[in-house]
Amino acid sequence: MLKIPHVSVIGAGLAGCEVAFQLANANIPVLLYEMKPHKYSPAHISNNFSELVCSNSLRSNSLNSAIGLLHEELRALGSLCLHSAYTNRVPAGDALAVDRENFSKTITNTIKKHPNITVINEEITQIPMENIVVIATGPLTTEGLSNSIIELIGEKSLNFFDAIAPIVHKDSIDFSKAWWQSRYNKTGNDYINCGLTEEEYNTFYNALITADSIDAKNWEQDIPFFEGCLPIEVMANRGKQTLLFGCMKPVGLLNPHTQEQPFAALQLRQDNNYGTLYNIVGFQTRLKYAEQKKVLRLIPALKNAEFAKLGSIHKNTFINSPRVLNGNLSLKNNSNIFFAGQITGCEGYCESIAMGFLCALFIKQQIFKATFTLPKISALHAILNHVINSENSNFQPSNINFGLFPNLDLSNSVVANSKKIPKKVKREKICELALQNLVILQEDLLNKKLITKQPTT
Numbered sequence: 001m002l003k004i005p006h007v008s009v010i011g012a013g014l015a016g017c018e019v020a021f022q023l024a025n026a027n028i029p030v031l032l033y034e035m036k037p038h039k040y041s042p043a044h045i046s047n048n049f050s051e052l053v054c055s056n057s058l059r060s061n062s063l064n065s066a067i068g069l070l071h072e073e074l075r076a077l078g079s080l081c082l083h084s085a086y087t088n089r090v091p092a093g094d095a096l097a098v099d100r101e102n103f104s105k106t107i108t109n110t111i112k113k114h115p116n117i118t119v120i121n122e123e124i125t126q127i128p129m130e131n132i133v134v135i136a137t138g139p140l141t142t143e144g145l146s147n148s149i150i151e152l153i154g155e156k157s158l159n160f161f162d163a164i165a166p167i168v169h170k171d172s173i174d175f176s177k178a179w180w181q182s183r184y185n186k187t188g189n190d191y192i193n194c195g196l197t198e199e200e201y202n203t204f205y206n207a208l209i210t211a212d213s214i215d216a217k218n219w220e221q222d223i224p225f226f227e228g229c230l231p232i233e234v235m236a237n238r239g240k241q242t243l244l245f246g247c248m249k250p251v252g253l254l255n256p257h258t259q260e261q262p263f264a265a266l267q268l269r270q271d272n273n274y275g276t277l278y279n280i281v282g283f284q285t286r287l288k289y290a291e292q293k294k295v296l297r298l299i300p301a302l303k304n305a306e307f308a309k310l311g312s313i314h315k316n317t318f319i320n321s322p323r324v325l326n327g328n329l330s331l332k333n334n335s336n337i338f339f340a341g342q343i344t345g346c347e348g349y350c351e352s353i354a355m356g357f358l359c360a361l362f363i364k365q366q367i368f369k370a371t372f373t374l375p376k377i378s379a380l381h382a383i384l385n386h387v388i389n390s391e392n393s394n395f396q397p398s399n400i401n402f403g404l405f406p407n408l409d410l411s412n413s414v415v416a417n418s419k420k421i422p423k424k425v426k427r428e429k430i431c432e433l434a435l436q437n438l439v440i441l442q443e444d445l446l447n448k449k450l451i452t453k454q455p456t457t
């Protein structure tokens with residue numbers, strides 16, 4: 001009989017519990033390290049595992065949404081956290097919201113009574129170097145362990161800031177006002193440019209400097225902003241001209257719709273491999289979400305912009321996964337060390353659960369020498385692909401969204417003759433294909449004993 005070495009999982013958050021449970025169910029012994037209740041991060045307060053530190057919602061449960069698809073995939077493949085979410089669901093329209101206390105308790109009890117899991121309440125500051133190790137300590141990983149990770153991956157530092165500019169769905173930009181051009185036509189037409197007249201800039205500027213920002217949490221107030229990544233509203237407050245010499249400078253741009261240089265302009269840069277999402281260059285912001293939408297939609301080409309993600313700046317520890325991880329979430333320079341959860345560069349509760357689930361699947365694959373392939377049209381593939389294959393020079397965390405899915409070839413579809421295939425149709429097709437793929441994946445993983453049917457809690 002195969003003698004299976006234990007796996008050490010560090011962090012009993014959403015990802016750590018999912019990894020531990022999935023491995024333990026496959027008869028792999030797990031040592032699960034959690035620093036609570038001896039030490040708490042600034043955002044954690046409960047003794048239970050898998051604590052939801054902020055909202056109690058796992059977002060939309062609609063099968064027409066990317067996040068709803070992720071819920072369904074995780075549920076169908078036997079995720080412990082999703083099982084607990086449905087068991088402890090509270091009414092919230094089409095959102096999957098939970099009684100947070102009972103959600104965490106269900107998971108904690110399941111983990112603690114599992115015969116293959118040993119819980120050790122201890123802060124890890126040095127990564128254990130025996131057998132397989134999973135680091136799932138989340139966005140608020142303690143300093144000691146962060147330093148140990150830095151030493152191991154050989155990067156100058158982990159990314160300690162989530163400096164995020166809003167990300168826009170390309171097909172919501174008005175190209176009768178926007179245009180493609182690189183500044184001074186230097187490097188092809190890679191950027192989408194949105195011009196403003198002086199009057200439009202004045203309106204935009206006044207709205208920006210009077211908009212409400214999110215209050216920094218007490219523990220965030222000590223974090224210095226990097227001068228190179230100041231929130232746009234902070235820069236704007238230095239004077240009306242500042243943005244015109246910074247991220248809204250018009251020089252080197254010519255608006256083909258007016259044949260003039262605009263008074264001000266912002267640029268959007270491709271954000272994903274598929275070219276469906278574009279981030280607004282230099283527009284990191286901590287304005288309240290509703291204010292961001294209001295202010296940015298004052299830019300004529302963005303009047304109807306749809307945002308895949310809004311801007312934020314908060315402390316976040318994540319590694320540069322595309323640079324340091326293999327496709328199975330193990331380290332390129334030590335294939336026995338895996339990463340799971342938000343520390344890999346996904347963002348959100350459900351995404352972190354997904355990265356825990358996938359990490360366990362890859363470890364089982366390694367131990368049992370069984371192979372599987374994630375379908376390209378699936379939410380699990382979409383979030384994994386973001387983490388592993390994004391452009392690594394400015395890697396930033398992301399929620400799941402349709403922009404992370406591949407472009408569909410709908411040339412044979414009934415809608416192919418229409419001039420432009422509506423976004424809604426494309427998204428419905430993605431969901432339809434993903435659900436078909438899920439049935440095949442589920443059967444394959446069950447046959448190979450890489451998953452069990454449903455968790456019992």
Ligand SMILES: Cc1cc2nc3c(=O)[nH]c(=O)nc-3n(C[C@H](O)[C@H](O)[C@H](O)COP(=O)(O)OP(=O)(O)OC[C@H]3O[C@@H](n4cnc5c(N)ncnc54)[C@H](O)[C@@H]3O)c2cc1C
Nearest residue numbers: 011013014015035054055124137138142341342348349352
């Ligand atoms: C302030 C804040 C608010 C957020 N709000 C939301 C929200 O509303 N919705 C949403 O979808 N996402 C939100 N997120 C993102 C959310 O944290 C993650 O999506 C999710 O909790 C991450 O899961 P995880 O398992 O990777 O990490 P966590 O859930 O944070 O779990 C990490 C675990 O590791 C433990 N740990 C840390 N360091 C050590 C160590 N050295 N040794 C041992 N144990 C350790 C921690 O105590 C914790 O239990 C928020 C994040 C933050 C920081």
